[in-house]
Amino acid sequence: xxxxxxxxxxxxxxxxxxxxxxxxxxxxxxxxxxxxxxxxxxxxxxxxxxxxxxxxxxxxxxxxxxxxxxxxxxxxxxxxxxxxxxxxxxxxxxxxxxxxxxxxxxxxxxxxxxxxxxxxxxxxxxxxxxxxxxxxxxxxxxxxxxxxxxxxxxxxxxxxxxxxxxxxxxxxxxxxxxxxxxxxxxxxxxxxxxxxxxxxxxxxxxxxxxxxxxxxxxxxxxxxxxxxxxxxxxxxxxxxxxxxxxxxxxxxxxxxxxxxxxxxx
Numbered sequence: 001x002x003x004x005x006x007x008x009x010x011x012x013x014x015x016x017x018x019x020x021x022x023x024x025x026x027x028x029x030x031x032x033x034x035x036x037x038x039x040x041x042x043x044x045x046x047x048x049x050x051x052x053x054x055x056x057x058x059x060x061x062x063x064x065x066x067x068x069x070x071x072x073x074x075x076x077x078x079x080x081x082x083x084x085x086x087x088x089x090x091x092x093x094x095x096x097x098x099x100x101x102x103x104x105x106x107x108x109x110x111x112x113x114x115x116x117x118x119x120x121x122x123x124x125x126x127x128x129x130x131x132x133x134x135x136x137x138x139x140x141x142x143x144x145x146x147x148x149x150x151x152x153x154x155x156x157x158x159x160x161x162x163x164x165x166x167x168x169x170x171x172x173x174x175x176x177x178x179x180x181x182x183x184x185x186x187x188x189x190x191x192x193x194x195x196x197x198x199x200x201x202x203x204x205x206x207x208x209x210x211x212x213x214x215x216x217x218x219x220x221x222x223x224x225x226x227x228x229x230x231x232x233x234x235x236x237x238x239x240x241x242x243x244x245x246x247x248x249x250x251x252x253x254x255x256x257x258x259x260x261x262x263x264x265x
Contacts, residue, residue, distance in 0.1 A: 057117070057119040057120050058101045058102055058120070059101050060098070060101060060120075063084075063094065064094055064097060064098050064101075066084070067080055067084075067091065067094050067095065067098065068098060068110055068114060069225075069226075069227060070083060071107050071110050071111065072110075072111055072114055072224075073224065073225065077091045077092060077095070083136045083139075095107075098110060132231075133165070133183075133185050133231055135165070135167075135211070137221070137225060137227070137228045137231075138165065138211060138213050138221065138228075141213050141214075141217040141218075141220070141221055142165075142211045142212060142213050143211075143212050143213075144209065144210070144211060144212075145209075145210045145211075145212050146207070146208070146209050146210075147204045147207070147208050147210065148204065148207055149204055149205065149206050149207050150203065150204060151203070151204040152201070152202075152203055152204075153171065153202040153203065153204060153210075154187075154198050154201065154202055155198065155201045156175060156198055156199060156200050156201045157197055157198060158197070158198045159196060159197065159198075160187065160190025160191045160193075160196040160197055160198050160215060161191075161196075161214065161215050162187060162191070162212050162213060162214050162215055162218070163185065163186070163187040163188045163191050163212075163213050163215075163218050164185070164186055164187045164210045164211065164212055164213075165184075165185050165210065165211040165213075166180055166181070166182055166183065166184045166185075166186065166208060166209075166210060167182060167183075167209045167210065167211055168182050168207075168208060168209035169182065169204065169205070169206045169207055169208030169209060170182075170204075170205040170206045170208070171184075171186070171202050171203065171204060171205060171208065172202070172203045172204075172205040173200050173201065173202055174200075174201055174203065175200045175201060176200060176243070179205060180202075185231075185232075185235060186202070187202075188218075188232050188235060188236055189236050189239065189240070191215045191218050191219075192218075192219075192222070192232070192236065196215065
């Protein structure tokens with residue numbers, strides 16, 4: 001009866017097998033192909049990114065801060081996982097770390113910390129100032145609209161009943177000779193300004209896909225989502241300054257039709 005070791009070698013030419021062993025890469029070569037790790041090799045590591053060096057209170061990471069914001073919005077673990085594109089288990093791991101860092105045991109404790117600890121509020125505000133627009137901010141409040149090329153979206157002077165995020169296509173603003181591309185948020189100034197009136201017309205230059213948030217929902221989102229609010233304020237201020245500069249003439253005077261409001265609203 002053959003033992004297991006001899007059975008395992010059955011059908012293999014002994015000479016070929018020995019030659020194969022002799023041709024195997026020497027141990028020294030194998031070690032050399034994997035540089036040793038240690039202090040003298042640390043300079044070869046990737047350079048630190050802003051995310052690595054960002055300082056947040058309580059030792060929180062940017063990912064943990066984003067989860068805290070989602071908790072304040074009332075998002076469940078599953079909803080947070082969907083937003084971040086990760087597993088629910090990963091969210092639970094983050095929550096455990098957040099609880100330990102803030103010294104709380106439940107989500108209610110996290111929300112209380114957000115509302116009462118000034119350094120955390122300042123960190124959130126600082127983060128919001130540079131945050132690019134994220135679709136997930138409006139997912140719970142938006143509707144999707146598809147419009148054909150040449151469609152009038154709204155006319156100057158119309159009631160400002162919604163803000164829009166242009167997901168696909170191109171929007172033309174004829175009064176100011178400008179266009180909007182995919183990734184632009186617009187309509188915010190008309191919604192948040194007194195009187196709620198559009199100050200420019202908007203036509204669909206190409207077929208477009210829009211994410212629409214009604215004016216009432218936009219105001220609600222503004223109050224409950226500080227990052228969204230900061231983004232809108234910064235966007236509106238930038239556009240107002242750009243429009244003022246465009247309308248300023250060479251003699252240092254603005255034209256008669258100048259107004260405190262801006263395009264894209």
